[in-house]
Amino acid sequence: EPEVTQTPSHQVTQMGQEVILRCVPISNHLYFYWYRQILGQKVEFLVSFYNNEISEKSEIFDDQFSVERPDGSNFTLKIRSTKLEDSAMYFCASSVLARQASTDTQYFGPGTRLTVL
Amino acid sequence: SQQGEEDPQALSIQEGENATMNCSYKTSINNLQWYRQNSGRGLVHLILIRSNEREKHSGRLRVTLDTSKKSSSLLITASRAADTASYFCATVLRMFSGGYNKLIFGAGTRLAVHP
Numbered sequence A: 001e002p003e004v005t006q007t008p009s010h011q012v013t014q015m016g017q018e019v020i021l022r023c024v025p026i027s028n029h030l031y032f033y034w035y036r037q038i039l040g041q042k043v044e045f046l047v048s049f050y051n052n053e054i055s056e057k058s059e060i061f062d063d064q065f066s067v068e069r070p071d072g073s074n075f076t077l078k079i080r081s082t083k084l085e086d087s088a089m090y091f092c093a094s095s096v097l098a099r100q101a102s103t104d105t106q107y108f109g110p111g112t113r114l115t116v117l
Numbered sequence B: 001s002q003q004g005e006e007d008p009q010a011l012s013i014q015e016g017e018n019a020t021m022n023c024s025y026k027t028s029i030n031n032l033q034w035y036r037q038n039s040g041r042g043l044v045h046l047i048l049i050r051s052n053e054r055e056k057h058s059g060r061l062r063v064t065l066d067t068s069k070k071s072s073s074l075l076i077t078a079s080r081a082a083d084t085a086s087y088f089c090a091t092v093l094r095m096f097s098g099g100y101n102k103l104i105f106g107a108g109t110r111l112a113v114h115p
Helices: none
Strands: A005-007 A010-013 A019-024 A031-037 A043-050 A053-057 A065-068 A075-079 A088-095 A112-116 B005-007 B010-014 B019-024 B029-037 B043-050 B055-058 B061-066 B071-076 B085-093 B103-105 B109-114
Touching: A005 A088, A010 A019, A019 A031, A019 A088, A019 A112, A031 B103, A043 A065, A043 A075, A043 B103, A075 A088, B005 B085, B010 B019, B019 B085, B019 B109, B029 B061, B029 B071, B043 B055, B043 B061, B043 B071, B071 B085
Parallel strands: A010 A112, B010 B109
Antiparallel strands: A005 A019, A019 A075, A031 A043, A031 A088, A043 A053, A065 A075, A088 A112, B005 B019, B019 B071, B029 B043, B029 B085, B055 B061, B061 B071, B085 B103, B085 B109
């Protein structure tokens, strides 16, 4: 069964460093998302991406964050200058964008645990 | 409170018992989805129920939706130790302008099933 994959599974970085989290969405999916989950807290929406542009972003997704689909398969989240509070599990998700949005299921990857020291 | 609040926060039961988790939300939704998360792992999609549906089944899972009360419940029947996980409801808001499909998650219910 097709699945969303993410690399790396765990990333440790120093505060102020740039990190790139990578995702390979399911191949026929058109809509891509990033979410994050700080330890012990809710899963929070960061950004959605469709047709090579950001569809929607949350307040969390400030100028330090960017997303890109550099080729036909990868979808990346870049954090330019990491802060301690960026430590979290980052999930990529994708959906096929069903004709009826009411049935559009998002499939999540296993996550990348980002630790900022 | 925020969109998507589950209760109870934690539930501990014996194998074979049924587990019921509830979710409430604030604003009109397009659909509501339930996800499962094993400790420290990814989110696994369990079931989606549309705003015009009242009940849905998938194996040992039964989901109900009451849009008048803005609430949903997830029932796991004949629970197994392997069902031990956190369960989250997530709503997709109804966007009259067309809109997008971001999920808004609740805080989750931690279910422990003891052998």
